[in-house]
Amino acid sequence: MKIGIDIHGVLDKNPFFKQMALSMCFHQHGNEVHIITGTSIELALKDLEKLDMLKDFHYTHLYSITDDLISRGIPVEWKDGNNPFFPYKEWDKAKAEYCAKHGIDIHFDDTEKYGEYFTTPFVLIR
Numbered sequence: 001m002k003i004g005i006d007i008h009g010v011l012d013k014n015p016f017f018k019q020m021a022l023s024m025c026f027h028q029h030g031n032e033v034h035i036i037t038g039t040s041i042e043l044a045l046k047d048l049e050k051l052d053m054l055k056d057f058h059y060t061h062l063y064s065i066t067d068d069l070i071s072r073g074i075p076v077e078w079k080d081g082n083n084p085f086f087p088y089k090e091w092d093k094a095k096a097e098y099c100a101k102h103g104i105d106i107h108f109d110d111t112e113k114y115g116e117y118f119t120t121p122f123v124l125i126r
Contacts, residue, residue, distance in 0.1 A: 002032040002104045004095070005059075007047055008039070009110030010125050017108065017125075018051070027058040034061040034104060036095050041067055043082060061102075065094040093117040 003026055011017050023033045037044045041064045048054050069086050070076060077085045096117035099107050106121045115122045 001026070001106075002034060002102065004034045004036045004099055004104045004107035004109075004120070006095075006107075006109040006111075006125075007035060007037040007044060010108050011035070011053065012047070012051055013110070014125055018053070023058050027060060032061060033059040034063060034098075034102065035059045036063045036098060036107065036109075038065045038091070039082075040064050063095075063098050065091060068094060068098070096120065096122075 005011055005017055026033050035044065035048070037047075039047065041062055044062060044064060045054070048057065065086075066084050069090055070084075074086055074090050079085060092114055095107065095109065095114055096119070098104075099118065099120035104120050106123060107118065108123045108125050109115075110125050112124055115124060
């Protein structure tokens with residue numbers, strides 16, 4: 001099984017997803033845990049470290065919308081060094097495209113508008 005989990009609004013806010021045993025169970029049984037986030041990989045790793053989720057939290061993949069869109073040459077405007085602004089449609093559909101491309105079985109996110117682009121089962125976490 002391949003599971004997608006957002007950091008901001010899901011991993012950082014929901015105790016169910018913060019339980020390290022959850023990801024360890026998925027990973028130890030041959031499943032994949034994909035951390036799928038808007039922020040850069042560099043900032044995502046810092047956020048996971050702040051949440052104390054790097055040493056015992058087992059994930060198999062870390063995907064950044066920011067890094068992906070920049071690598072594809074999508075136009076970006078920077079409000080500051082940590083806040084990129086991309087065309088809304090490109091940003092809003094990026095997680096759905098990643099999940100479809102990588103065969104993610106289910107994705108957990110807190111941003112409802114992303115759901116309209118998903119063919120992968122999308123679970124809205126509030």
